[in-house]
Amino acid sequence: MTTQPSTQADLAKASPVFDGRALRDAFGSFATGVTIVTTSGPGGVDIGLTANSFSSVSLDPPMVLWSLARTSLNMDAFRDSGHFAVHILSADQETLSTRFASKGIDRFEGLTLDRGPGNIPMLQDCMARFTCKLAYQYEGGDHVIFVGEIVDFGHSARKPLVFHGGRYGMLLPKQILASVNSPDEFSNLSSDDLLYQVSNAYFRTRQTVVEKLESHRWTAEEYAVLSIIGREDGLCVPQIVARSEQVRGKGISASIVQKLIVRGLLHEADAGDGHVTVRLTPEGRLAVLELIAIRKSSEADVQGSLDPSEVQLLKHLLARLEQSANAVAPT
Ligand SMILES: Cc1cc2nc3c(=O)[nH]c(=O)nc-3n(C[C@H](O)[C@H](O)[C@H](O)COP(=O)(O)O)c2cc1C
The missing domain is CATH 2.30.110.10 (Electron Transport, Fmn-binding Protein; Chain A)
Structure with missing residues (x-):
């Protein structure tokens, strides 16, 4: 026994x-x-x-x-x-x-x-x-x-x-994988493919900005909301969510706006037509200035060792790529 x-x-x-x-x-x-x-x-x-x-x-x-x-x-x-x-x-x-x-x-x-x-x-x-x-x-x-x-x-x-396996990762929902025609096609995406390179460059450069924001105690979502309102003061919450969807490809939660109101960076104002809009407070304006400075400094980090002519060329090519993607996008 x-x-x-x-x-x-x-x-x-x-x-x-x-x-x-x-x-x-x-x-x-x-x-x-x-x-x-x-x-x-x-x-x-x-x-x-x-x-x-x-x-x-x-x-x-x-x-x-x-x-x-x-x-x-x-x-x-x-x-x-x-x-x-x-x-x-x-x-x-x-x-x-x-x-x-x-x-x-x-x-x-x-x-x-x-x-x-x-x-x-x-x-x-x-x-x-x-x-x-x-x-x-x-x-x-x-x-x-x-x-x-x-x-x-x-x-x-x-x-x-x-x-997983000693490395950080993010979840990729299976339905996104399923939207790719066949698994073979997906696994054949190689580091030489334009799509691969553009996505990789996007994630790497975005990480630079996110880390810089976090080191200044801002989240990417807060940045998105304040930069949208910094450009267009006086939007209502659904408009802010829609704008963030256009810019980021995903909407932010309305609770972020609420948090920024509680922090005294935004306040609600009656637009006079029955709608309540969200506006920057004086503290919010200062925060937007800080975020602009962070964005400029991240821009310099991202441009890194590229020379100005390479930056111009890259901007031109990315604009062309966006046009061509718009042209083939399903309506
Ligand atoms: C992703 C990740 C998960 C970890 N999980 C644990 C854990 O579950 N328990 C633990 O004791 N340490 C874990 N560690 C290690 C501790 O975070 C690390 O040793 C830390 O320095 C311990 O701090 P302390 O010595 O001040 O307690 C993990 C580290 C990482 C990066």
């Missing part, structure tokens, strides 16, 4: 010895989202780290779990604080994930925080946020598993940041 190993030491003795790299790679084949888990440490110090070990556990009572490496210097803080918050990151928050996995820096520097129970720091503008009361802790080999009971949560419609 075999007996169940009961202690950590028994488990270690009973475990087969695997190649660590291979095991890590096998674990990494499971695609996950990315979270930042925060709590408050001794003396009220803000603590947080990137974690992808998060999982939902139970709906009733509502519970989640995540696991922390025993090597973490913050183990005692998570064990003792009594509360933690889990923030699910959106696709444009990769730099935040990298920041919260880096050592020797102030991970919270420059971030605008909310406060939860026990004064725990709560990040803003994530895809979802769960405020938890620590319910259980379990030994899990070289990790400790924390189970929390959710005391509050929020959720917004964004695209998630994905982690």
Whole structure:
């Protein structure tokens, strides 16, 4: 008769010895989202780290779990604080994930925080946020598993940041793949194809702007709204959403406009014809000026080592490409 190993030491003795790299790679084949888990440490110090070990556990009572490496210097803080918050990151928050996995820096520097129970720091503008009361802790080999009971949560419609095979990614819905004639055709798209090169250049250059915005504590959505209103002050919310769809290929959520109103950057004004329009406040005008400066500096970054004649040629070719795409677009 075999007996169940009961202690950590028994488990270690009973475990087969695997190649660590291979095991890590096998674990990494499971695609996950990315979270930042925060709590408050001794003396009220803000603590947080990137974690992808998060999982939902139970709906009733509502519970989640995540696991922390025993090597973490913050183990005692998570064990003792009594509360933690889990923030699910959106696709444009990769730099935040990298920041919260880096050592020797102030991970919270420059971030605008909310406060939860026990004064725990709560990040803003994530895809979802769960405020938890620590319910259980379990030994899990070289990790400790924390189970929390959710005391509050929020959720917004964004695209998630994905982690797979040690790399960040984004979700590509299967229906987009299905819209391509055949899978073969899709996989034959090579780095020599114009479509591939244009998309690649777009994503890389856009990333430069997104990172610069994030380093100034702006999101791409906030930038979109403020730059639209900066150009055309006095639009109503559905018009702002429609304009953002034209510019970005996807609309922004009306809640972003609401947030900017709460922050005092926009205000609602009666247009006199029964419509309520959104206008910039004096603070909003300053924000638009800051965003213009960020955009100009990103433009310089993107142009990088291209000389002015190459930039002119590229602009001309991109305009031609857009015309030709418009000409073949289904009406
Ligand atoms: C995508 C990603 C997921 C991670 N998941 C975890 C995790 O679930 N648990 C953990 O302890 N560390 C995880 N880490 C590593 C920690 O974020 C990293 O070691 C951090 O420096 C730990 O901070 P601390 O030592 O201040 O606790 C992850 C890192 C990345 C980039």
